[in-house]
Amino acid sequence: MSAARRTAGGELPPDVKGSHSKRLGLIAVVVTFGGLLFGYDTGVINGALEPMKADLALTSTTEGIVVSILIVGAAFGALIGGRLSDRYGRRHNILLLAIVFVLGTVGCVLSPNWELLAVFRFILGLAVGGASATVPVYLAEVSPSERRGSLVTRNEVMIVSGQFAAFVINAVIFNVWGENTDVWRYMLLVAVLPAIVLFIGMLRMPESPRWLVSQGRTDEALQVLRQVRSPERAEAEMAEVTALAEEEVEARTGGWSDLGVKWIRRLVLVGIGLGVFQQLTGINSIMYYGTQLLQDSGFSSNGAIIANTLNGLFSVLGITVGIIVMNKIDRRKLLLIGFSLTTTFHLLVGLSALLLPDGTAKAYTILVFVVCFVFSMQGTIGPLVWLLLAEMFPLKIRSFAMGVCVFALWLANAVVALGFPPVVEALGIAPTFFVFCGLGVLALIFIATTVPETRGLSLEEFEEQFSSKHS
Structure with missing residues (x-):
């Protein structure tokens, strides 16, 4: 040690x-x-x-x-x-x-x-x-x-x-x-x-203390840590960050060349996968086109506008629950729970659209399952992906790697946002949500086989453990 x-x-x-x-x-x-x-x-x-x-x-x-x-x-x-x-x-x-x-x-x-x-x-x-x-x-x-x-x-x-x-x-x-x-x-x-x-x-x-250390500005970094930690904790954490920064300088980390390092490349690919699968849940198709979806389900124009506000409300409620449980359940386990729930609700929306006769009952059933999907998504997958992206990468390339992964996330967002209306128009609600369901199954396999656990570890401890395991 x-x-x-x-x-x-x-x-x-x-x-x-x-x-x-x-x-x-x-x-x-x-x-x-x-x-x-x-x-x-x-x-x-x-x-x-x-x-x-x-x-x-x-x-x-x-x-x-x-x-x-x-x-x-x-x-x-x-x-x-x-x-x-x-x-x-x-x-x-x-x-x-x-x-x-x-x-x-x-x-x-x-x-x-x-x-x-x-x-x-x-x-x-x-x-x-x-x-x-x-x-x-x-x-x-x-x-x-x-x-x-x-x-x-x-x-x-x-x-x-x-x-x-x-x-x-x-x-x-x-x-x-x-x-x-x-x-x-x-x-x-x-x-x-x-x-x-x-x-x-x-x-x-203040500036980030870890970024200050990466620039050799250790005195400033310690001053910042003393603002946001107890004195004893600030000193101990400063020693940890400084030691790891020195190791990273020796390893010459910091950019595209780091993708040649096996464990860093693996982390970046995991981050890209997390960002893409988060968007392939279709959450932003609901946020951008929720009113249109509800109209297609059977609501009137006015009814769809009013009902769509529930998606915004349950997004906030979901994230509130997410904050409560975030530090009590392991990241991987909560991701698996989240994707299991969203995949289930995708299936239920698709079955409701396929099997129920047109009418008020069908419209409200789809609304309930869509709201449940939004709540489950925002209480688990939404915040967890951003959290994992923020804490998985080594200091010298943390923002660079975050940028690459979020770039992939936004491209996936664009694909879903542009593709959702014509796909629903061409295939209908049921097949569209069955596609989301299939993508959810792929996401579960991806998480179970590749995503590391970060809960309870400092950023430096996680880096040391992961690099030792996958070098």
Whole structure:
């Protein structure tokens, strides 16, 4: 055992409560405004699209471009954001992202035509993707191992809260100014407020101590740890992080060349698989097209709009449950439970659509199973994948690897978002959900055979164990 781990009982001192706990809580609140923006900007298009189509004379083709271009931008934002975060720091990158959120939002609001709107939606996507890759890493690196699960998961809470807020705010704004052709611009403009809060808040937040160590700025790193740990814990954890950083410098880790290292390549492939399978559950097809799905199930237009708010509500409830259980159940076990539940509800939605006669009973049965799917997904798979991506990778390539995996996640998101409406139109609800069911079975096999366990281990302990096992 290294000197970094020769503490009492061979473990780090416990994470006792104190003033440092409040500081850590404040950091989590501020930085997760990036997640709130992520959620709002991906969810707001749901209600803004109809008045936007009328105002800008969108065709079905240009409508698809305007909706999907943000997702494409997010894929590249995740990749670029990860590299910038590794080079310039997590805090610096989040400050930059806050500025891009403001510029992208204002650009969308002022766009006179769909071409400019698409350009600024792409820019906004860069910020969304960058936040998705940077915020979980920052949270993981400032959190003690005992609280890492719940703190990183707060970002997912803010994402689904942002989506739910978008649904509610859209409804309120539409009811007040619905006759105004520019009403969609008001819906989008709301996102400027949390972006400003994120920028101002991050000016007073510290840099990640683990990133500071990777840059040789150990004195600054220790000062940061003393802000968010007890004195004894800060000293012990600093020794651990420093020792591992020295080992990584010797190994020359830090970029694409690391994919030639067997255990790192294996971790990155696992991360890519997790991101892709998370999206292949179809969760964002529900978030983007939930109203359309419910209409196809038998609801009226007004009934579908009202019923669709349940998806946002149960997303928030699901993630709340996820926070409670996250640190009480092993990651792998909870992932297996989550995919078992979502696969089951996919099957039930498909069977309901196939076997039940058209009518109210069929519509409400499908609604119940869809809501159960959303609740199960957001209580397990949604936050767990982001948590695992934030805690699996070695320090020197953590943001780089996160960016690669989230890039794959966003591409899978784009495929599902673009493919869901035409597939449902061509095949119907039942076959579409049977496809999701089959993908869920593949995900269960993937998790059971490849995904490592990280619960209860510090970021450095996990790295040491995994590299020893798979080198």
